[in-house]
Amino acid sequence: MKRFSSSLLVASSIACAAVASAASRPHYGGTLRVQMRDTPQVLDPASFSSPACRSLWRLVFETLVELDQHGRPQPLLSASWQSEPGNQRWRFLVRSGVLFHGGEALEAAAVVASLRNGNPEWKVLQDRDTVVIETNSPDPDVPAKLALARNAIARPEGGHLGGTGPFAITEWVAGRRLRLAANPTYRGGQPFLQAIDVEFGKAERDQLMALDLGNADVAEIAPEDIARARAQNRRVLDSLPGELMALVFAHDARAPGEALVRSALPFILDRRAMSDVVLQGGGEPADALLPNWLSGYAFVFSSAANAAPARQPRPETPQGSPLLLAYDGSDPVSETIAQRILLNARDRGVAIQIASSSGSSDVRLMRVPLASMAAPVALDELARSLGLARPPSTTSSIADLYSAEKAMLESGRLIPLLELRTAVALGPAVNGWSMLPDGTRGLENVWLVRERP
C-alpha cells in the first residue's frame, strides 16, 4: 500500500509536471488578434513612430543593427562593423544567408538602396558585401541610428514592401487592417504564432471591451487607465515613462513680454497634479526632454525647476493677445492637460486660449514617443520630430548630451511637461509577451494557449 501510494504520488507528480510543462512550453500556431489606436495610412517603416507601430514593423523588417535593452548596438543584418578614425566613415558587413520574404537573398545593394531613402544627408556606398556610410561630420552614433525604423531594410514585393523579419505581410488595408503570416524560412526559426491580425483605429475603451469579449488578445491601455486596469486585475504590461508630452512653440519669442511668459510657464504649471490625477500615475512630471532612466541626468533639470517658482515674477501677456494653445482633440488626456494648463496660467494672470484644432497656433501640446533606446539618438530624433535644431556633438559623451539638451531647453521653444508610460492589457491566451523600457513590444516570441470550449 505504501509502495502503491508512493508510486501513485510519483505518477501524479510526473503527470502534474507534464501538465505544468505543457502549459509553460511554447506552442506553435494560432492567430494573435491585436487592436491599436493608431491609423497608419502608409506601410512604410519610416512613418511608424509610435512604439506599438514600431513593434509591428520589427516583425516584418529588420535593420543592420538593433539595440539591446541597455541601448547598445548589436548586429542584426550586419555581421560586423567598424569605423575609421574621426567617426565619419563607417563600414558594415552585410550578413550572408538572409532571405527576403519573396525568397531573394539580402545583398549589399538592397541595403544601400534602403539606407539612401531614409538618410539623404548620408553618402551610402557599396563595397562588395560591405556598406560604406560617410557622414558630413563626425558621428559616433551611426550604428545606433541604423537601428531606427526609417533605416529598416525593405524592398518592393508584390505590391507590398518585403522585409527579412519573422513575419510577412499578407493583407494591408490602409488605416484599418494588417495581416501578417509567419515566415517559415526565417533564419532564427519559425515564430510560434501562425499569424497576427491587427485592427487599427480602435479606441482604448473599445479595445478593452473586445479583450473582455474574447475578440482580441491584446488591448492598449492609455496611461491614465493603467492604474485602473491594474485595479481591475487585468494582465497589464507597461513601459518606463518615456513618451514626452511637451508644449512646443511655433516660433521664437517675438516680444519681451512673450519671452517672459515662456520663461515663467514651466514654473506655474502644476505637473505633479497632472501626473498624479490626470494621468493617474501613468506618467511622471518631466523637466527634461529625455527620461532620467535613459539619460541619467534629468534630475538636474528637475531640481533647478522646482527651486525656482517662488522667485518668478508674475508674468503678464500683452492685452488682447492671449497665447493660443492647440491640442489634439481626439486625445482626452491632451484635452484635460490643456485645460489644466489654462487654469494654472489663469491663476498667474497669463492669458491663454485653448483650441482643439490643427490650425495656426502659438503653442501646441504634443506627445512625442521615445524613438530610440540610445540617448543621443533619442534626443536627435526628438529634435527632428519637433523641428528644432539639436546642437552638434562630436562625441557621444554624457557631457555633450547634457549640453545639447540644456541648450534645447533654454531655446524657449519647448517646455517638457510629462513622461508617459505605454501599456497593454493581455488576454489569457497570450504568453511570452515582453515589453522593452521604451514601450516597444517583443511580439516575435509570443505564443498562444487557447482554452477549449
Next chain:
Amino acid sequence: MRFRRKLLMLLAVSVLLPLAAVTWIVSAIARSAFERASDERSSTLVAQFRHEFTRRGEEVSRRVQAAASAPEVMRMAIAAAQTSPNYSFFLDDARALAEAQRLDFLECADDRGTIISSAQWPAKFGYKEPLVIWPIAASPFLKQEEMPTGPELGLFAVRGLRAGDRKLYLIGGVRLDRTFLSSLDLPSDMRVMLYGSAGRPFSTRHLITAGDGLQNAQLLAPLIERVARNGRESSGLIDWGHGGEEMINAFPLTGENNQLLGILLVGSSRRLYNQLRSQIRSAALVAAGAGLLLAVALSSWAAARVTRPIEELARAAHEVAVGNWKTRVAAGRRDEIGDLGKAFNRMTGDLLEQRERLLQAERVAAWRELARRLAHELKNPLFPLQLTVENLLRSRRQGGQQFEDTFHESASTLLSEIANLKTIVARFSEFSAMPQPQFQSVAVDDLLSHVARIYQPQLERAGIRMTLELSAPEPIAADPDLLDRAVSNLVLNAIEAMPQGGTLALRTHQQAAGVSIEVSDTGAGLTPAECERLFTPYYTSKPHGTGLGLAIAQSVVSDHAGRIRVHSEPNHGTRFTIELPANRDKLPAAVGTHV
C-alpha cells in the same frame, strides 16, 4: 386758376384728405393692436420660460439627487471623511455620473470647496467651488459656469451628503442651450433667444437661438447692452434688412445674488403687421385712385352742368365786349344757370335795342350838327354874296360909271366868296372820303422827327418851344401818310392852343404790343365837356376851325386798330395819347421796309 381746376382740386382734396386720415388711423390702430398682442405673447412666452425653468430645475434637482446616491459618490464621501483624502481616483467619476444622469454640468466638492471631480472641466480638480462656501441654495438657480471656451449659462441644483463629520456637495446642472429653447412652445412668428454672457462685452458667440443661426446678430448689441446696463426689461425694433422687422423684448435673467447672468430675448416678427400695413396702404392707394377718378368724373360732370354754361356766358360776354351784340347763349335749363342765360340774352337784346336807338339819335344829332355846321360855314360866304349882289343892284339903279366900277368890284368879291364856298365843300368831301390805310413798316420815332422838322419854322414864329423824347425804335405796321396827317393835326391843334407861345412836347414809348405817341401842349386846356365832344366831327372851339382835324386823327388811329385819348385840365394844357398796336399781321408784303 380756372373754375374747373378749382373744382377738381376741391373734390380731390375732399376725397384724399379723409382717406389719408382714415388710413393713418387704421394703421395706428393696427400697429397698436399688434404691439399689444406682441407684448401679451411675449409675456406669455416669458411665463412659459419661467414655467419650463422651474420644471427643468426640478428635473435637475432629481438628477443631482440621483447622482448623489451613486456608489462613486459614496466612495468620494468616504474619501472626503478621511484626514488626508486622496481624490485623484475620482477624476473621471463626475463625468461618468453626469453622462448617466444626463447632466451637462456636475462637480463634486468637499465642504472646503475643493473640487474633487468635475464633469464639465475635469482639469479643475483641486480648485475651489465658491457655491459650496456660500450659503447653499435650496431651489434650482441660474448660474454662469466658467468653461475653457468661455462662460455658459446653466440651470443648477446643489445636493449635500453627510460624510462622517464632513460633507460632500454635488453641484449639477443643465445647459440653457438650443435644446432648452426648442422645448418652448412658440407661437408662429415668434422666437426666443438667450444671451448667456450679460455684463461682458457683446459677442455673438454667446447668443443662443432655438433654430438656425442668426445673421447680423450684432444688431442686438445695443439692446443687450442697454438691459445689461440698466438691469431692467427693455425692447427694441430690429430691422434685419429686406423688410424683416422684429420687435425684440429683452428680459434680464439674474442668479442667486441678483447678479445679471443672461438675457432672454423674445422676438415677435412684424411680418403680419407689415403685410397688413402694406395692404392698408394698397387699399388706400386704390381708394385714392378711385377717388381721383371720381373727382375727375364729378368735376367733368359739374363742369358740364355748371362751368360750361358759365364759360359759354363768358365767351358771349367777350363777344359782346368786342362789339358782337347779337351774341346769344343757350338758356334752356331750369335753374340759376338757365336764368343767367336768359338774363344775358335779355341784356344783349336790350343793349342792341338801346344801341340802335342811340345810333339813330347820334345819326340825327350828327345830321343836325352837320346842318348847323353847313349853315354856319355857308352863311359866312353867303352874307358877302348877298351884300355884293344888293350893292350891285343898287349901283345898277344909279347907272352910269358908278355901276361899272361897282360891277367889277362886286364880280371880284363874288368870285372870291364862291371860291371860299368851294373850299368848304372840298373839305367836307375830303373827310367823307378818308382812304383806307396802306400798311408798311414805319419807324414812329422817325415819323415824329419828320413832323417836328416840318413844323419847326411855324413853331418858332409862334414862340413855341418844342421838345422831343423819342424812345420807340421798333417799327410798326402803319400807313405813314395817314399817321403823319394825324400827328400833324395834333401838332396844329397844339399850336393853335398856344397863341401866346408855350411848349410842345412830342414823346414816344415802346410798349409790349406796340408804341404810344404823346402830343402835349401848355395851352389853356379844355373843360371836361369839351373833352367829351373833342373828336366829334365838325365840333370846334376855335373861331375858324372846321372841327375835322381831331376827327380825322381819331379816324386814322381807329383804322390802325389803335386808340386815342385826351387828358386835359383848364390852365394846365392838354395831352393827347395815341396807342398803336404793332399790326405785324397786316404786313405780309412790306416786311423789311419802313419809312
